[in-house]
Amino acid sequence: MGIKEELQKLAEANEMEYFGVSPAERLTNLPEGHRPTDLLPGAKSVIVLGKKIPQGAITAHKQAFAGERHQYFSYTIYGYLKVNDMLNNAAFRVVRYIEKNYKRVAYPIPSSQPRDEYLYMGAMSNRYAAVCAGLGEFTWSGFVATPKDGPRVRWVSVITDAEIEPDSLYTGSKLCDHTKCNLCVEICPVGALSEDQAVEVQIGDFRTSYSLRQKALCRCATTGLVKGTPGRLQADIPAQMKSMDDWFEMNKKDDPWQRMEFNHGNYCHRCMIECPIGTN
Numbered sequence: 001m002g003i004k005e006e007l008q009k010l011a012e013a014n015e016m017e018y019f020g021v022s023p024a025e026r027l028t029n030l031p032e033g034h035r036p037t038d039l040l041p042g043a044k045s046v047i048v049l050g051k052k053i054p055q056g057a058i059t060a061h062k063q064a065f066a067g068e069r070h071q072y073f074s075y076t077i078y079g080y081l082k083v084n085d086m087l088n089n090a091a092f093r094v095v096r097y098i099e100k101n102y103k104r105v106a107y108p109i110p111s112s113q114p115r116d117e118y119l120y121m122g123a124m125s126n127r128y129a130a131v132c133a134g135l136g137e138f139t140w141s142g143f144v145a146t147p148k149d150g151p152r153v154r155w156v157s158v159i160t161d162a163e164i165e166p167d168s169l170y171t172g173s174k175l176c177d178h179t180k181c182n183l184c185v186e187i188c189p190v191g192a193l194s195e196d197q198a199v200e201v202q203i204g205d206f207r208t209s210y211s212l213r214q215k216a217l218c219r220c221a222t223t224g225l226v227k228g229t230p231g232r233l234q235a236d237i238p239a240q241m242k243s244m245d246d247w248f249e250m251n252k253k254d255d256p257w258q259r260m261e262f263n264h265g266n267y268c269h270r271c272m273i274e275c276p277i278g279t280n
């Protein structure tokens, strides 16, 4: 058994449903400072692990949006925080395995938070890593979707200077056809997803695009500040938010009771939960 099979087995033993490998150079179009080789000079491969969100947590999410806000706590823990923890734990085991058994450096990227709250960027984008590792395609809502679970998969990645046989890009049937479906745009409580403006992505010869998001508006919803979310403040939805400073100002008005809850930016996620991909 080679390094790739060993790591795949390790991922499965850590309850990961998805495993893939990208060559580090496939991610070269990421913003400067956020590419694999910026983080780990000599990087050769990026290993990506994915964990699907349990169906029970998805059910709890839908109940919370139907008006039972306390059902959101089940989603928060089992659809978000615990999934992130499991991803980070599995990534840590992959790091330890490579460094102990192959004497190579392995550099983990956190699944989600912490991240730069002002720039709204992680150290590296786990979504791009997942697409580059052939695990799925970008949806209009900007997620990586798989045929089986749609966008309801969370991701983590590990950069390493070990050479690992890469996977090809996803070549299965097209999962998101935005010319026929606009659900994510319609159900977003704050209108953060553009119906027609796109972010263009180029990975080698492969081109794709996804909706241009208003990140500060999305942050108002994921923090549960505005109407249409299970948050307590229920503020009016701002007509527009130009910068993260605007969001920060609004955040200062948060309901003190909500501050005592796990306020980790998990009060929305509707575009991910309601997307029809992977539900049949």
Ligand code: B12
Binding pocket: 026, 027, 028, 029, 030, 031, 109, 110, 111, 112, 113, 115, 120, 121, 122, 123, 124, 125, 126, 127, 128, 141, 142, 143, 144, 145, 151, 152, 153, 154, 155, 156, 199, 200, 201, 202, 203, 204, 213, 215, 216, 218, 219, 222, 265, 266, 268, 269, 270, 271, 272
């Ligand atoms: C910051 C962040 C946010 C911010 C900003 C989102 C954003 N657009 O970046 C906010 C708070 C708004 C947010 C919201 C949500 N997020 Co978020 N978020 C992240 C985080 C921590 C970092 C993402 C990042 O670095 N983005 C910055 C850059 C790279 O992307 P960009 O600004 O969109 O655009 C650049 C690229 O397009 C690049 N580019 C252009 N062409 C090309 C070509 C190539 C080849 C490449 C590589 C790049 C590239 O140039 C652009 C300009 O700089 C990741 C975790 C991680 N480390 O990946 C999770 C992550 C993306 N979030 C996730 C989720 C689920 C959500 C939410 C549902 C809420 C939540 N907390 O879970 C919402 C959904 C919003 C939505 N529809 O996307 C998941 C997505 C899972 C999936 N199946 O894809 C991630 C991967 C976390 C995880 N571990 O699973 N998020």
Ligand code: SF4
Binding pocket: 187, 188, 189, 190, 191, 192, 193, 213, 217, 218, 219, 221, 222, 268, 269, 270, 271, 272
């Ligand atoms: S997480 Fe909520 S606010 Fe953000 S884009 Fe999705 S539906 Fe809109």
Ligand code: SF4
Binding pocket: 139, 140, 141, 142, 175, 176, 177, 178, 181, 182, 183, 184, 185, 274, 275, 276, 277
């Ligand atoms: S809801 Fe899903 S399938 Fe429909 S446009 Fe949005 S991302 Fe694509």
